[in-house]
Amino acid sequence: MEARFPYKPRRHQLEVAGIIREQLRRRNVVLEAPTGFGKTPVVIYALLPFLERGGRVVWTVRTGNETDRPVEEFRVFRERSGVKLVALSLRGKRDMCLLARRFGDNLDYDDVSYICSREKNRCPYYRRLREGVNLQPFIDAGALTYTYVYEKASALGVCPYFLQRELLKVADVVALSYNYVVDEGMSWSIRTVFPFKESILVVDEAHNLQNLNLGGDTITEGTMERAYSEALEIGDSDSAELVRYTRERVKEKYSGLQEEESEVFDPEELLPQGFEDTLENALRSGEAIREKRFREGKRPQSSLYHFASFFKAAVEAEGIDGIALVVERNNGRLHLSIWDMRAGEILSEVWKSFKRVIFMSGTLTPLEAFAETVGLEDYYPISVPSPYDETNASVYLVRDLTTRGEELSDEMAEKYVRAIAKTLGRVRRNTAVFTASYRIQNKLLEKGLVDTARSLGYTVFLERREMSGVEAHATLQRFKSLAETGSGLLVAPMGGRFAEGADYPGEELMCVFLVGVPFEKPTTKTRLYIEYYQRLYGEEKGRLYAYVYPAIxxxxxxIGRALRGPRDQAVIVLGDYRYQHYMPLMPDYVRELAKPITHDTLDSIEPPWERIRL
Known part of the structure; x- marks a missing residue:
């Protein structure tokens, strides 16, 4: 049995695989294990007997971009352990449609679905696929990543998306984004080929589940401006008047909102009297605009259609407990959102549609709270201790820094900049400053963080709200490229794309400085979330579940970005005295190694690599 594990086993790996295998016979499993443990190969190893008996596995990840990861791990099992299984990375039509490329870039899922529904029967790529494709070379390859399938399909001149559908029939494992499981409108397309009831579901990075906005939608001031222009352009004066009236009502009622502030809105107060027929007419006009643009070979998008469908959904959602209709100001513009907070209620039904479910992450503490908030009842909890000690990490809790309060004062922001400077001057390694919010981040920049870091020889990289995926990837690669000189400083918010999900092995990141505790700003939106959870779980638990646990x-x-394996080393600075109150919720090595310090003595910290080189 052990010989089939493709790596030299780390501490607890085989033990945990055995426990998972045993427990899956009768219940679900929740696995919390630290970064560097190797959760993916351990879970695959545990599932091998089930797969070899003809069982199937659905492996879900947060975004489509991450679907290749488990497939690459299955490739290792095929090459080193002789496992003859087919694992498929499945991506949506937006990534896989060859025909859609002629309609331009930046198409979203709805655009490509629209194009496919209209052109499918005339599409040359789909027609060639229906004529037949030999699947044997794909079965022989076994580990079918997104790129592999896309390139092979392109070379054959067949549709990559529907080739995936054919490959689903022969796959033992499919890796896909959460949406294909939790969204009823998308999951049916998988279930019909890959029966969920006979499959084990793996939920990777499961800590993200609580924040899923299932069925939510957002429009902005820009959406309304474009919708108005579209209605005028096609001569639909009734729809133009509907949008104009609503846009003016939104501005009149909410123009006083400050950045990141929010309020509840009533859709019927923003729409004119007798709006029902006019809204349906706007929906039809929006659909006609999509059709016209499609015929012209343009992106089949309509802001008028989005405006009308949003308000139709908002009117239907009004009054449903667990759905909030919120208007907020972000980046200077008003955003109206349908925000569905009912993760536990909706997800509990999803889990029942599978044979068993494995949830895994490095941050699920406390496990009971996690299970309750995602609607999980019958499960076996596994918590793996971290492999890190004083040879891997030096952890400091700064007693005289905090972001507590409505605003970060100039004096405290300047203290933070000095503290970061002292830390940078001492460690001389690639460092990340992860802030409690963009608001805090901007305050540090205002107080000269960039110039201060540059004066110490660091190149500074910033995460911005409006960053595209391509730009973010390029930024991250440039930061990582400075690992050898240790002269990169990454500044980004906790909860953002650089502070979650990104890997920084070895010397790519050797110091993390947390600026504040990432509690949500106490806006109307935050209050609604806490109140909903308090109705579900009681006053005390509700606040912990909705506000405290997600922040920690x-x-x-x-913190976990810096320690990706047992030979990694890092300095961790907890830059807020409030972390001492939440130590029981922090990773075990943080609890054990944290030392108190003041901001003006951070130049005396002791990096672990000066004690021992691993």
């Missing part, structure tokens, strides 16, 4: 998980995720 974000902080723990950020």
């Amino acid at each position: 998980r974000k902080a723990s995720q950020a």
Whole structure:
């Protein structure tokens, strides 16, 4: 049995695999294990007997971009352990449609679905696929990543998306984004080929489940402006008047909102009297605009259609407990959102549609709270101790820094900049400053963080709200490229794309400085979330579940970026005295190693690599 594990086993790996295998016979499993443990190969190893008996596995990840990871791990099992299984990375039509490329870039899922529904029967790529494709070369390859399938399909001149559908029939494992499981409208397309009831579901990075906005939607001031222009352009004066009236009502009622502030809105107060027929007419006009643009070979998008469908959904959602209709100001513009907070209620039904479910993450503490908030009842909890000690990490809790309060004062922001400077001057390694929010981040920049870091020889990289995926990837690669000189400084919010999900092995990141505790700003939106959870779980638990635990998980995720394996070393600075109150929720090595310090003595910290080189 052990010989089939493709790596030299780390501490607890085979033991945990055995426990998972045993427990899956009768219940679900929740696995919390630290970064560097090797959760993916352990879970695959545990599932091998089930797969070899003809069982199937659905492996879900947060985004489509991450679907290749488990497939690459299955490749290792095929090459080193002789496992003859087919694992498929499945991506949506937006990534896989060859025909859609002629309609331009930046198409979203709805655009490509629209194009496919209209052109499918005339599409040359789909027609060639229906004529037949030899699947044997794919079965022989076994580990079918997104790129592999896309390139092979392109070379054959067949549709990559529907080739995936054919490959689903022969796959033992499919890796896909959460949406294909939790969204009823998308999951049916998988279930019909890959029966869920006979499959084990793996939920990777499961700490993200609580924040899923299932069925939510957002429009902005920009959406309304474009919708108005579209209605005028096609001569639909009734729809133009509907949008104009609503846009003016939104501005009149909410123009006083400050950045990141929010309020509840009533859709019927923003729409004119007798709006029902006019809204349906706007929906039809929006659909006609999509059709016209499609015929012209343009992106089949319509802001008028989005406006009308949003308000139709908002009117239907009004009054449903667990759905909030919220208007907030972000980046200077008003955003109206349908926000569905009912993760536990909706997800509990999803889990029942599978044979068993494995949830895994490095940050699920406390496990009971996690299970309750995602609607999980019958499960076996596994918590793996971290492999890190004083040879891996030096952890400091700064007693005289905090972001507590409505605003970060100039004096405290300047203290933070000095503290970060002292830390940078001491460690001389690639460092990440992860902030409690963009608001805090901007305050540090205002107080000269960039110039201060540059004066110490660091190149500074910033995460921005409006960053595209391509730009973010390029930024991350440039930061990582400075690992050898240790002269990169990454500044990003906790909970953002650089503080969660990104890997920084070895010397790519050797110091993490947390600026504050990432509690949500006490806005109307935050209050609604806490109140909903308090109705579900009681006053005390509700506040912990909705407000405290998610914040500490974000902080723990950020800390975990620096330690990806047992030979990694890092300095961790907890830059807020309030972390001492939440130590029981922090990773075990943080609890054990944290030393108190003041901001003006951070130049005396002792990096672990000066004690021992691993």
